[in-house]
Amino acid sequence: MANIKDIARVAGVSVATVSRALSTPSMVRPTTIERIEAAIADLNYQPNHMAAGLRRQRSDNVLVVVPSIYNPFTSAFVEGIENVARTSRMRVLLGITEGDRDALNTYTAMIAGKQADGMILLESNLPDILINPPAKGTLPPIVSACEYPLDHALPRVKIDNHEASALVVSHLAGLGHRRIAAVTGPIDLVMSQDRLAGYRLGLARAGIEFDPQLVHEGDFTLQSGYDAMVRLLDAGTPFTAVACSNDEMALGAMSALRARGLSVPDDVSVAGFDDLRFGAYASPPLTTVHSPTVEIGEAAMRLMLDALLPADRQPPAREVILPHRLIVRESTARVPARVVAGT
Template sequence: MATMKDIAKLAGVSTSTVSHVINQSRYVSEEISERVNRAAQVLNYSPSALARSLKMNRTKTLGMLLTTSDNPFYGEVVKGVERCCYQKGYNLILCNTEGDNQRMKASIHTLLQKRVDGMILMCSSLEGERIDEFEKYPDVPVVVMDWGPMLFASDKIQDNSLQGGYMAVKYLIDCGHKKIGCITGPLNRHQAQMRYEGFKRAMRESDLLLNSDWIVESNFECDGGYQAFNQMYGKGELPSALFVCNDMMAIGVLNAAYEKGLKVPDDFSIIGYDDIHMAQYMTPPLTTIHQPKYRLGQAAVETLLAKLEQTEQDHQVVQLEPTLVTRASVQSMN
């Protein structure tokens, strides 16, 4: 493999001149630069990414930890992360944690050992975790996405789930619904709790009854929505409308309703949350709260890179606002 010394010999210049041309670290005349570049091409020289990263103290690589899920929401966020990394000239190492705490910590250790410049964490097992590994690498910025209070220093990117939950139920109320139920996500998770709080706030503002038979906690997955609806159905009268706290559970609800011969929105209305790509192709197309998933991923990368440039800046929370997307799954009662 050719070295800078070989290029210097062929081009008739010093090794330091070759280094300045290749790394663009100092002005070199156009004539000498052309000689060096021609020699490098003849020798098929390829600069070592490792050597350059050691010299610059940057690897131009970011790490991302993700809890594996069937929910396409996560894939749409990762797409935003990957696209932004590419546009900014960074590589991305993606690790799945499978929801396993030990695997998560092992992956964090591996990424830090590989000298990533920054790290994005989107792991459901993170909330309330103290990760001592980060204290050994204080110069590596960390961005946490979509989760609640952390016991380590980080920037945070999240959607305004309280406002999103409120908007969803306010829309049902504005459509004339008074008997409204809610299928929540796991209430030990911050975003699920906030969406449920938004539901309760909208109901209280309109002096509407919170019927415990119409409130079921579930798991943010299709099977959870399916089981939660069956549980609610088994208790007797259904509400006229349901706020289902993510679109994946809404798919499960639609399937359970179909099995029972119920039609949406004729027999009851439903509104979801996330606006995953397939929401518009459900039967009926799902009214839902849109999370800016691509923008969440993009904001995570931009926040990390800003931190690399200004290491002294305080940790910040970037909160992106949800929007309502109306389709055909909610019937107007007015």
């Protein structure tokens, strides 16, 4: 059976370089990594992760903690994490909290128990160890993605939600819409607050007065988008367009409009956020903000690899902001001749 010496010989590198590539690949040049990976494939080398972990006090596992698995955003995010973890010889463990803080604390305890080396949070809650940090000792490696705590300097990755939401409103205003409604995510989430602030920023840039009656809260699900649209229509406040804080709520809103006999975009223009794969196949195809979900997962995993470096080589906690762009499809059009006032 092949060993590290065989890998080094075939790859034309030292044993120390192979060992470093397997344990901390970020310290090895990409071209060298490629040669070592080719040698591993040729020799069908199977590293003993458990034994290596015991020697280095590492499990080579990273926990990814999410509130739910039902949102398509989550699967794309985890796909990105797995892309980087696989090439770094790390294994991904998935934890689902359903909003339960006790579950989150249980997952965090796995790091202290050496079952995982660090944790990536796609989660609004914070583990107790961050809320009440120990007087002595170090905090476990934690990276936050998309939903981030304002009062903790964790490494984190996101998009510019302010500008992205403002971009949607600017697009709708450019089509002549002046009565633009909003369906937000849960308003206690920082991400939802950011997107609502961006909506207000877009209105201000277009010279449109903010009307709180046009803002309704959802929870990022299809049903909440449907329900929010029903509330908008029943309220009787005129509007001709709606900006939703994710694609699922946008599709729910479109369904509610159809149920009331209204057409998208002939009666109401609808825009979403995230650019999930099914949006392009909606009827009509959904205008949305492209959020690079897979790339967000990849960036979060790279931040985790940085956090797992020895303390004297760890870069300072930093924020990665990835680019967004507007995807214009058939769900938005110029303002209709009549104004929707509810039916």
